[in-house]
Amino acid sequence: MYISLEGDEHRDAPGSARKTGLVRVSSVVVTLGVVSLLTDVSSESVAAILPLYVTSALGLSTIAYGFIDGLYQGVSAIVRIGGGWASDRADRPKWIAFAGYALSAVAKIWLLLATGFAALIAVITVDRLGKGIRTAPRDALITAESDPSNLGRSFGVHRMLDTIGAALGPLIAFLILWLVPTGYTVVFVVALATAAVGVVVLGLLVPDRQPRREGAIDGHVRTPFRWRNLTDPRLRRLMAVAGLLGVLTIGDGFVYLSLQARTDFAAQWFPLLYVGTNVAFFLFAVPFGRLADRLGRARVFVWGHIALLLAYAATVLPFGGTATIVACLLLLGAFYAATDGVLAALAGQFAPQGSTASGIAATQTVVALARLIASTGFGVLWFTLGRANAALVVTAALMLAIAVAAVLIRPLNRAGVREAARHDSARGSV
Amino acid sequence: MSPRARLVLAGILTLLLLGGASAYGVVEIAAYRSRLAAPSQVRTTGTAPDTANQARIVFRNTATGAGYGRVASVPIARPGGTRTVTDLTCDRVYETVSRTMCLRIDRGIVTTFSATLLDKAGVVQRSWGLPGIPSRTRIAPDSSLVAFTSFVTGTSYATVGFSTATFIASVDGRDYGNLESFALTVEGRPVTSLDRNFWGVTFTADDNIFYATAASGGRTWLVRGDLAARTLTSLRQGAECPSISPDGSRIAYKKNVSTSAIAYWSIAVLNLKTGEEAVLPEKRNVDDQVLWLDDSTILYGLPTADQPGDSDIWAIPSDGSTGARPFIEHAWSPSVVRP
Secondary structure, eight states: OOOOOOOOSSSSSOOOOOOOOOGGBBBBHHHHHHHHHHHHHHHHHHHHHHHHHIIIIIIOHHHHHHHHHHHHHHHHHHHHHHHHHHHHHTOOOOHHEEEEEEEEHHHHHHHOOSSHHHHHHHHHHHHHHHHHHHHHHHHHHHHHHGGGGHHHHHHHHHHHHHHHHHHHHHHHHHHHHHTTTTHHHHHHHHHHHHHHHHHEEEEEESSOHHHHHHTTTTTTTOOOGGGGGGGGGHHHHHHHHHHHTTTTTTOOOHHHHHHHOOHHHHHHHHHHHHHHHHHHHHHHHHHHHHHHHHHHHHHHHHHHHHHHHHHHHHSSSSSOOOOHHHHHHHHHHHHHHHHHHHHHHHHHHSSSSTHOOOOOOHHHHHHHHHHHHHHHHHHHHHHHOHHHHHHHHHHHHHHHHHHHHHTHHHHHHHHHHHHHHHHHHHHOOO | OOHHHHHHHHHHHHHHHHHHHHHHHHHHHHHHHHHHHHHOOOOEOOOGGGGGGGEEEEEEOSSSTTTTTEEEEETTOOOOEEEEEEEOOOOOOEEEEEEEEEEEESSSSEEEEEEEEEETTSSSEEEEEEEESSEEEEOOOSSSSSEEEOEEEOOOOOOSOOOOOEEEEEESOEEEEGGGEEEEETEEEOOOTOOEEEEEEESSSSSSEEEEEEEEEEEEEEEETTTTTTTEEEEEOOOEEEEETSSEEEEEEEEEEOSSSSOOEEEEEETTTTOOEOOOSSSSOOSSEEEEEEETTEEEOOOOOOOTTOEEEEEEETTTTSSSSSESSEEEEEEEEEE
């Protein structure tokens, strides 16, 4: 089932250089990346123009928009666990992911018809439900389709394509509005079409895998999914480390706002800072994924938080110019590249066979909840200590947490290296 | 289905979907171009030199056709008459005898937002980048100070939610900064919470005193600002986007009359001497910073029904005696200029 775009691997051929990037990753992973790219173009193009659409075309109140925005962020975390569970239970990750992608595409049909506030809320809720459902089964498929020794790279390639879509979406949307300032419908039609292409590509070109049944030895199907499967000590340790670092991850919004308060350049480019972070993310995704495969995924996951630490530090340093802003965006992008796909790879690696999707979903939910606590807690800290002091406290706490996490993950790295070694030797013997 | 057949089918469907969307886009672009090239649906003229010294209403022209989105003016005596359309494009505009503030969406593949101050001849004096979609702007009666409000948008990953940024600056180069850096006092207590937001400044005849809206914890207040002391003090809860009358005796604002989480605004007028508030008989939802045409009439914009991107300016007596009448059709963001 393992398909390589490169065809046969000439590992033993003398003088054959180790190829880089896309070519050593399963074509199914690349296809899933393309599906994510299309879906992200769709979602992010709509998200980018939503404030304009709500305020200028619908004439809705701005407070109402804040409400929509909060909803947008919150809904997907709730259903993520459900998506992971359904995927493992049915042993059909492709079709659960398909349902999630299809739901988001269908939501965009409603967007063409929605004229009021309530209708818009319904559309956004359904779109986010789709995202929540599909994430874990999709990541489980990537795990199933990947060679365990380069799982980090597989996720790197997927996240790179995914983030290219997220960076392209707003640009396409604003290009359309540049040509037709009132062309919101055109943006929605384009979003619907790209989402539909994503669903078509997934449905027709991605093979239907049944990880649990395929893992069966001598026709004996492994026990069906149970929550108990998630009590693997390595998975629990991973969740603890991810949760510890997550409660100190206060979000890009804070970094952007701090930069905006300090320089005219940042204020002028404020609406586009997140595009800069996305560009850095997709540039670093594959190299960091490879690094994770080489050095140990848990190690790169923890070290990635050093980039976040430096970005926080940059917001309190006494100097701030264009170079500082660019450095901050690069650091945030590096942080996502070293942690987002790598965490999914780690969860996929440690979750028992047949529980991959729930393992990934549970880990991602721990991080999402931890970050929610972080942003709320930071608000309180800002209130009591002021911006600069609050940032200093979080920076110091994160420094300490990284040190603790570096110790806690030691067993995880050994496990990772051992597994990769076992895989390599198995491969060598064939 | 064989893998090859699947690939072919996927290719055909992709071409159909993307081709269909592109075709729709091209048709819409062509339709927009032809609308733009068509003569305006209202009577317009280029800059006529004699209008510059007339008492006039300056506004954003939203009439379909040539001149859409441009700054235009009509004589106060003949608001329905031929409009003089300039070359300046703004999403929100405010003009006095000597200065123009222009808030704009600078469209492009990378879309940004800006505020520009121009002099009488249309020469740019100052400009600022905005952190999001333009909202409100005002110039002090003596043209010495400007204020502008924008939303803070574009943080896709952020969890900041709704927020606004409001700045005050002098025309000769001084920046007073974001109102968030002013000390806010509500009902006698200092408010320093993170979710403070400010919008909709109105200047008084005294250059040191202004009014604005403050918000925190889901509540809003009308606040009185002191520029030298850098303080904001609450006067009344539930009053947004204030606008002071030319004689300085009353403040008109939008008042949230909704009983649900979704806001619905009416126009109210507060008498500063007596503290009496009168809600005007306008049943539609008014989301604008209203403007005093004179000491007895209030102007405001309302979106035109079923016509995205178009709006009309309405006039209503400030004493609440009668309902609104249309004042200038296909127009937005009015200001009164009396040379």
